[in-house]
Amino acid sequence: MPDLPQINYPDLPVAQRRDEIMRAMRAHQVVIVVGETGSGKTTQLPKMAYELACEEGKDGRVGCTQPRRLAAATVAKRVASEMGTALGDRVGYQVRFVEKVQSETSIKFMTDGILLAETQRDRDLRQYDTLIIDEAHERSLNIDFILGYLKNLLKRRKDLRVVVSSATLDAGMFSEYFSGAPVVNVEGRTFPVEDHYLPAVSSGEDLTRHVARAVEWVSDIDASGDVLIFLPGEREIRECADVLEGRDFNRTEILPLFARLGLDEQERVFRTGGPNRRVVLATNVAETSVTIPGMVYVIDSGLARVSRWNPARQIQRLQVEQISQASARQRRGRCGRVSDGVCVRLYSEEDHDLSEEYTDPEIRRSSLAGVILRMKSLNLPDVREFPFLSPPSAKAISEGHRTLEEVGAMEKTGHLTEIGRKLARLPLDPRLGRMLIEASQRNVLDPVMVMVGGMSVMDVRERPQEKQAEADTAHKKFTDDESDFLTLLHIWSAVGTFRERRRFKRNQLRKYCKQNYLSFRRVMEWDQIVSELGRLVRDTLKVKTQALSSERSQWGDEGEMHKSLMAGMPMQFGFWDKEKRAYRSTGGREFAIFPGSGLFGKKKPEWLLGYELVETSRVWARKVAVIDVRWVEELVPHMCRHRYHSPHWDEHQGSVYGKETVLCGGLTIVDGRKVFYGRVNPVEAHEVFVREAVLGGGLRTRGEFLDRLDEVRDEVEGAEHKLRRGGGLWSEEAVYDFFYDRIPVEICTAKAFQKWRTTGDHEKRLMVTVGDCVWGEIDDLAAFPDVVWSGEKSYDVSYTEAPGERADGVVFEIGMDEVVEFPDHLVGWGVLGLLEERVYLLIRSLPKSQRQVCSPGREAAQVFVEEWDGWEPSRDILIELADFLSRRSGHVIDVGMFDESRLPDSLRPKVRVWSDSEDELDMGEDVAEIRKKLTGLMRERREIRVNEAWEMTGGEGWDFGDVPEVTDDGVFPALVDEGKTVGMRAFLDRAEADESHRAGCVRLFQIDQASQVDYVRRKFPIGMMGKMMVPVMDAGTGDVMVDMLRVACEGAMGRVLPRNAEDFATASTEGKGEIYACASRVAEGFDTMVESYRRVSDWVEDNRGDRHLHVVAEDLAEEIEWLLGSGFVWRAGYQRMSDYGRYFLAMEERLKRLASLPLVKDDEKRERVQQQWNRWFGAWKKAPEQVALWSIGWLMMEWRVAEFAPSFPRKVKVSEKRVASMIEDLDIHG
Structure with a gap:
């Protein structure tokens, strides 16, 4: 220490107490100075300590801490001025990233954070003789840590002086903390x-x-x-x-x-x-x-x-x-x-x-992560034992430990990791330091340093109250829609254009900042921080850094940047909960995006990272970014919990797989991921393999043992149905135990099983027997045969135990070919094993008086079954049972007295009929009823079989040989009109065959005489009125003209249609010259009908609304609908087409008679006709293609002529009785 310089003290209260303070400092290691605001303690105490050190010949420094950088720099300037020395010489200061101190500096002002950092390099702080802790009342984390550190250090360094000063200090608590240190109170104000x-x-x-x-x-x-x-x-x-x-x-x-x-x-x-x-x-x-x-x-x-x-x-x-x-x-x-x-x-x-x-x-009220980390790095006592002035709460300590565990700085045991040791050397918040370490590993250190620096200063964007809109507009160009951290890079890139040789062109930058509402001072501070961070990581992490490019494409992988950030705040993420309309974060927290974020007001990303959560009116996430939730598992696997569930056999993969759910902080980050279960839980995987792969049919490669298992299973299941012991015989657990005990427990894949199975005699060890698969013994099944014989014919029998379903009980399974021959009585007897119970319940169904004479019913049933055992019945069981009971009781027991409906389905045998394609056609107890239902299908089946010999297609000439009207086996061959060609097939109905043969012969004639037919088509002799009415009558389809040509050809061929080639050739040759004449007669009949049709239809339309005549109008409308229905010309044919004029003239005659005779006369006839007409007309409407209904229709028309126009001639004699008889024959019901 140099000679004591001249030290002057201003006229301040603390200077007036100089002697008292210095005496206390000489006598005690620790002195507490409580100096009110304005007392001068901050500037004068360092000078007193310096003066005392000079007196004692010490050459150490006086260190003075301040809680804020501005105060440290400002006070240092003031003291340097008072001592007449340049700042940085005898008096200097050091704050984060700024150091104005040299080796000769005797008084050093610094932030408390700087002193803390020095403890890591100089554990006993040997450079200092005196330490002054100013503004101790603020009780920041750093101040409390320094005080605790000094409390321990004073025991080792008896030469060290400590002065604790503040304006508003709990002096008693501080004095007690430092073992009764003296307290000097200094008044501060000059004015009241x-x-x-x-x-x-x-x-x-x-x-x-x-x-x-x-x-x-x-x-x-x-x-x-x-x-x-x-x-x-x-x-x-x-x-x-x-x-x-x-x-x-x-x-x-x-x-x-x-x-x-x-x-x-x-x-x-x-x-x-x-x-x-x-x-x-x-x-x-x-x-x-x-x-x-x-x-x-x-x-x-x-x-x-x-x-x-x-x-x-x-x-x-x-x-x-x-x-x-x-x-x-x-x-x-x-x-x-x-x-x-x-x-x-x-x-x-x-x-x-x-x-x-x-x-x-x-x-x-703060996180203790940084304090705990530094204490760990300094090998200080556990935070719970450290002599804090005010010990932190247990919750705060736990939170600090948890934060260090989250960022990977500390193990659960409390030991620092390699990352933790690196973080301890960085004078940064552990979260920010962790970001830099991760970034250096991912080769994105330079952009992440900029981001961390931007997060370490206040927002560089300014938003003056009176120019908010202008500021928002200026800031918009910097905003990134997915990441506020990238917004920082955009700003950094923009201001970076004003650098020259790593230094800013300050005037230009200042102007740019003002124009874009950026704080020049904060930008400069940001730049300083990034520079210092670069120095720190170079020194600590031993990595190279360089200036960030202004080109976004040169920044590096943006995903890697955000991963680096997330490494420092791994639990600061959340997902969008659509129901709650908020982000749900780890630990059940909910937050919203801060309005100042570039993501605010945009479509909500599913997952979001937030730098900090701050609660004001609600919880806000400041500085956020969109993330891929998969990063969580990659970055903090130690914070993730894995749950495995739903093990199952994957047949495609040939292994047991399960689902994995990964949770972090209570949030599901992976749900249902497929995972090989043999690695997770080998024992449970083996159990699933046995149940689902071996027993569940999941193995693609079958062995003999599985075929044997299926045989045994079918055998046991059949026995269960026969004995009605569903599930009572087969033991899945017994089968499972059999295979589980024999297949090694480490096997859970098809590949491993196949290799094991095909080695040695392992396959033989897997061959099961019935005894391996059932509970107890199986009863004798001889009374439950799979086949029942009737004469020389056998019928399959199935057994099903399915209460409530139609197939419950015994079912005779037969094909369509067996329906006709199946013995009706056979169903009622069922099988011997169920016969006694069936007979007993039939006896129970008798009326009370008959039931009593037959009792005991059980004994009677046993005797009946014994009598019939070994005999083949030929009559219905009810007949045989009635005879038996009548003989046994001496009373008459009639068949009708039994009530089978009281028997359960399981004791009511049934017949099921199957198609050739194994589709169920019908099932029931009444065989006769089944035959009736299947009549149509059996007819179709017969028709298909018959046509195997008769069916031909694609003919353009008579290549069919002789076509008989009927064959010896009762079928009716006929030609078939195929449009442009002619075929042949056989029919089971004569009327259908005749109609088809008619159409086929006409088509073949038109093909044979195509030239003449085409000429007549073009010259068809229809009248003008007829031509006008054709489009009306065929609704524009053209069918009427086509059909008139067809019926003309029909007429030309003659009344008898050919059945062989010779007859056809004759009919074709002779008919060629008759086509036009026949067409003329058809046209003449059509023209006559048209004239009359117009008058009748007009009358119908005019009288539909008449209160008396509307019934006549409706009746005539139905008559016209039948006559002129779709395809009416072809339906009428050549012979009847001429009758159409007579039918319509008869309708006109009816109208004339209405005008001259009382209406009641017409009503009587109409009501008589309509009794049969309505029955027939309804059936025709449903099936207009049914040929048999056409015949009744023509008879109906002749009957109408006879009733309503008796003076008109009729083709046939007709009566109501005849019409009714034909309708009954067709089974038409009204």
Whole structure:
């Protein structure tokens, strides 16, 4: 230490107590100095310590800590000035990333964080003779850690002096902590301060009005004295500023002051001597860190935003709270420095007295991760044993340990990992340091350093109240829609264009920042931080860094960047819960995207990473980015929990697989991922393999043992159905145990099993017997045969135990070919094994009197079965049973007395009929009824078989040989019209065959005489009226003209259609010249019909609404519908086409008679005709293609002529009786 220089002390209160303070420092290792605001303790105590060290000949430094960088630099400048030395020589300072200290520096001001960092390199802090811990009342984490560290260090270094100073300090607690250290109290003020309490007039008075009222009160006293107003936050400052500006106070300037304020606006606060009164609206930044000169009045809202960390939910709460009494004294001390002061408190004196005496130490409301990490690296005692002034809560300690575990810095045992040891050497928050370590491993260190630096400073974007829209527009070009962290890179890239040789062109950058609403000061600070981070990682991680390119494509993989960030905040992610309309994060927390984020207001990403969660009016995530949830498992596998479930056999893979669910912090990040279960749980995988692969049929390669197993299973299941012991014989567990005991437990894949099975005699060991698969013994099954004989014919029998289903019990299984020959009586007898119970229940179904004479019923049933055992019955069981009971009882027992409906389905045997394709056609107890239902199908089946000999297609000439009208086996061959060709097939119905043969012969004739037919088609002799009506009658299809040509050809061929080639050739040759003549007769009949049709149809339309004649109109309408229905010309044919004119003229005759005779006469005839007409007409409407119905239709027309136009000639004799008989023959019901 050089010779003692001349040290001058200003006229300050602490200088007046110099001798007392220095005596205490000589006598004690630790001295507590409580110096009120304005006492000069911060600037004068270092000089006293330096003076004392010089006196004692010590050459160590005096170290002075400050909680804030600004204070450390400002105080160092002031002390250097007072001591007449350049800053950085005898007096210097060091803050994060800035060091103005050299080897000759005797007094060193620094932030408490710097001193903490030095403990890692110099465990006993040998460079210092004296350490002064200033503003100790703030009780930050760093201050508490330093105090605890020094408490232990003082035991080793008896030569070390420690001075603890503050304006508002719990001196007694500090003195006790340092073993009764002396306390020196120093008065601070020069001028007195008046206290006034001005609480809210009511609970409804909001803060802005309250503040305005206080300013008005002060203005009434003194309209010129500067006023400092303490408010909790920026929002309240802006709201109050708006209200005060509106009050238009005389010669008054309203000035905000908060940490985010731009540099120019901050400097306005410190300018004094202007013409206007200053009213400064400030946060608690003005309590200790910043001294605003000239303040006469202080208005204290009594509120402050306090950051509180919730260790259980990992949420940083930034909430408004009532300040402590110590903070109230600090705020009060900001006035009365240049003249008498006034402190106006916007709360009651009672509220002041009830408030906490001191603000909670930060250690009790913050995360302890960084402190624990440093303590671990310094091999200090466990945090629970460390001598903190105020020991942290158990929850806070647990949260700190959890954070270190999350970022991979500490194992669950408490030992530091390699990453933890690296982090301990970085003077950064462990989360930020972890990001840099990860980034260096992923080759994205440079962009992540920029991001970390950007997260370490306040938002560089400024948003002045009066220019918010302009600021938002300017900032939009920087905004990234998926990541606020990339937004930082965009800003960095933009300002980086103003660099030259790694240095900023400051004037140009300043201008750019102003134009784009960026804080020049914060950008420069950001740049310093990034530079220092580069130095730190180069020194600590031994990696190279370089300036970030302005080209986004050169930044590196953006996914790797976000993974690096996530490594430092692995539990700060969440997913969008659509139901709750919020993000759900780890630990059950819910949050929303902060409005200042570039992702705010956009479509919600499914997964999101958030740098910090801050709770104000709700929980907000600041600085967020879209992430891939798969990163979680990659980055923090140690924080993930794995659950395995749903093991199952995967036949395609030939292995047992399961599903894996991965959870992290209570969130499902992987759900249902396929995983090989043999690795997870080999024993359970083997169990699944046996149950699902071996026993469940999951093996693709079958062995003989499986065929044997199927045989045994079928045998046992058949026995169960026969004995009606469903599930009572087969034991799945017994089968499982058999295979489980024989297949090695390590086998759970098809490949391993196949290799084992085909080795040695292992296959033989897997051959089961019935005894291996059942419970107990199986009864004799001889009474339950699989085949029942009737004469020389056998019928298959099946057994099913399915109560409530149709197939329950015994079923005879037969094919369609067996339906006709199956003995009707056979069903009722069933099988011998169930016969006794069936007979017993039949006896029980008898009426009471008959039942009594047959009792005991069980004995009678046994005797009946014994008599028939071995005999083949030939009659119905009810007949045989009635005869038996009549003989046995001596009373008449009739068959009709039995009530089979009272028997359960299982004792009512049935017959089931199967098609050739093994489709069930019908099932029931009544064989005759089944035959009736299947008549149509059996007919079709016979027709198909018959046509195997007759069916031909594609003929263009008579290549069919002779076509008989009927064959010896009763079928009817006929030609078939195929459109452009002609075929042949056999029919079972003569009428259908005749109609088909008619059409086929006409088509063959048209093919044979194509030229002449085409000529007649073109020259068809139809009249003008007929031509006009054709489109009406065929609805534009053209069928009428086509069919008229067809029936003309029919007429030309003659009345008898050919059945062989010779007859066809004759008919074709002779008919060629008759085609046109026949066409003329067809056209003549059509033209005649058309004229009459028009008159009749007009009458029908005119009288449909008539109250009396509408029934006649409807009757005629149905008659016309039949006559002119689809295909009516072909249906009528050549012979009947000429009758159409007569039918319509008969209708006209009916209308004439209506005009001359009473209506009742027509009604009588109509009602008589309609009794049969309605039955027939309804059937025809349903099946107009049925040929047999056409025949009845023509007879109906002749009957109508006879009834309504008796004077007209008729082709056939007809009567109601004849018509009714034909309808009955077709089984037509009305």
